[in-house]
Amino acid sequence: MPVVIKQNNSDALATRCTSCKVRPYSFCRCLKEKELKNFAGISSEKKFSDKQNIFLQSDEGKRLYNITEGNVKIYQLLQDGRIQIIGFLYPGDFFGSYKKGKYNYSAQAIGDVMTCEFNGDTLNDHMDENPALSRELLNMTTNELILAQDRIKVLGKLTATERMASFICNISKQRARINWQDNPISLPMSRQDIADYLGLTIATVSREVTNLKTSSVIKMISTSQIYINDKTKLTELCN
Amino acid sequence: MPVVIKQNNSDALATRCTSCKVRPYSFCRCLKEKELKNFAGISSEKKFSDKQNIFLQSDEGKRLYNITEGNVKIYQLLQDGRIQIIGFLYPGDFFGSYKKGKYNYSAQAIGDVMTCEFNGDTLNDHMDENPALSRELLNMTTNELILAQDRIKVLGKLTATERMASFICNISKQRARINWQDNPISLPMSRQDIADYLGLTIATVSREVTNLKTSSVIKMISTSQIYINDKTKLTELCN
DNA sequence: CGGGCTATTGACGCCTGTCAACTACGGTGG
DNA sequence: CCACCGTAGTTGACAGGCGTCAATAGCCCG
Numbered sequence: 001m002p003v004v005i006k007q008n009n010s011d012a013l014a015t016r017c018t019s020c021k022v023r024p025y026s027f028c029r030c031l032k033e034k035e036l037k038n039f040a041g042i043s044s045e046k047k048f049s050d051k052q053n054i055f056l057q058s059d060e061g062k063r064l065y066n067i068t069e070g071n072v073k074i075y076q077l078l079q080d081g082r083i084q085i086i087g088f089l090y091p092g093d094f095f096g097s098y099k100k101g102k103y104n105y106s107a108q109a110i111g112d113v114m115t116c117e118f119n120g121d122t123l124n125d126h127m128d129e130n131p132a133l134s135r136e137l138l139n140m141t142t143n144e145l146i147l148a149q150d151r152i153k154v155l156g157k158l159t160a161t162e163r164m165a166s167f168i169c170n171i172s173k174q175r176a177r178i179n180w181q182d183n184p185i186s187l188p189m190s191r192q193d194i195a196d197y198l199g200l201t202i203a204t205v206s207r208e209v210t211n212l213k214t215s216s217v218i219k220m221i222s223t224s225q226i227y228i229n230d231k232t233k234l235t236e237l238c239n
Numbered sequence: 240m241p242v243v244i245k246q247n248n249s250d251a252l253a254t255r256c257t258s259c260k261v262r263p264y265s266f267c268r269c270l271k272e273k274e275l276k277n278f279a280g281i282s283s284e285k286k287f288s289d290k291q292n293i294f295l296q297s298d299e300g301k302r303l304y305n306i307t308e309g310n311v312k313i314y315q316l317l318q319d320g321r322i323q324i325i326g327f328l329y330p331g332d333f334f335g336s337y338k339k340g341k342y343n344y345s346a347q348a349i350g351d352v353m354t355c356e357f358n359g360d361t362l363n364d365h366m367d368e369n370p371a372l373s374r375e376l377l378n379m380t381t382n383e384l385i386l387a388q389d390r391i392k393v394l395g396k397l398t399a400t401e402r403m404a405s406f407i408c409n410i411s412k413q414r415a416r417i418n419w420q421d422n423p424i425s426l427p428m429s430r431q432d433i434a435d436y437l438g439l440t441i442a443t444v445s446r447e448v449t450n451l452k453t454s455s456v457i458k459m460i461s462t463s464q465i466y467i468n469d470k471t472k473l474t475e476l477c478n
Numbered sequence: 479c480g481g482g483c484t485a486t487t488g489a490c491g492c493c494t495g496t497c498a499a500c501t502a503c504g505g506t507g508g
Numbered sequence: 509c510c511a512c513c514g515t516a517g518t519t520g521a522c523a524g525g526c527g528t529c530a531a532t533a534g535c536c537c538g
Contacts, residue, residue: 190516190517191516191517191518192516192517202516202517202518203517203518203519205517206517206518206519207518207519209517209518210518210519223516223517
């Protein structure tokens, strides 16, 4: 079970949102300082540990989560057990649903994860009162849609080499966006996760990493630490 | 060049939105009757003919289009000419962008198309005045995102047979959603378009259609008219 | 009836999947 | 501190699904 970290007592509420490190990157950045304490009151911090499911696609529920620390994968399962990872999510990203019905994917923690959990109904009420909130959610959902459309192109047309190259490129860009080190980069997810994300197999992913090493486009600091030697060449490989 | 059909004179404005057949399926359904005339004033009807580009990915612009008649494909081009069709759009769907910068895809008419064109700035202003509008756009964008995520699964994990089956299923469902005949169904797009949509080649698409015919899951009325004989079997093939 | 485009079908090859063996690494216990 | 073990990643051999290319068939329209 997820762990509720702090009770919503007044002290905690006063500082939780105002001191939140990911606020500049999450949808709550649209709120004014004075609204934050109130907003903290409608959310609760929840912690998840490695490989713990945050929710399943089959769950009935309307909860929205904001990642404050760690990484999350969202995925869909096919009947026969095949898995497709829809996306990797990072601090500042949100996921879940504020509508009734089943979720469109399952969500699982990669390593330790800290989240802000919102009830969909409560969030909807807030949107009614504060139009800026729905505008910001519209903005961020539109950005998500753009990312999803780019992924459609990757999975529909790119070769294994191109998929791997664009994966590394995109991780690096994402790190830069939230002001983290963008080279070298650490990969929090396993090779199997990368394969399930790129529509490949673990063997192919491994081979492509080896190829990138051999052509010295990248250098492996460790299994999960990549240093990009030649950004130009990497970008070319992305097509 | 696109053809502007009606000048925004007062008579046309009074009836254009109120008599619009796709309004129950498009984002403007959130507007009240009395707001419609005003809303008609910020849009203009534009017509496009077969294979005409509505905009290119490289265009600078912020225009949003609502389809009132016909079908549109949105697609991305790779450097070397490979094409990935991101989606087929139908009456009631919207596309384009209300933010500054380049579009995320190109849009092209499939057959004759009638649209409502909005200027992004004007639409943004309207969202400021009318929060219901941004809520509705949020709803519809969220639905788009769900469709895109399902497509990620299709392109990442499904076999050619499964892709073809789910394509036919989805078209049928889409027709039902806007209260059109859902069996038999007409396919407005070419085999090449279907291939570029499903991440396959025209040869494979053709072979899969033949397989579905041979196993009498479907029957071809003409090249572009499919009758679904066995919906259960078709659904099973989708996984 | 003929020309041109689109769709179908066949032959063949390649990219990536499958399966399995091997290697690297990290944690645990003696 | 090191031997042991389990998990994760790499690599090789082989196979198969889908792409490529080309020939044929079907269809629309003049």
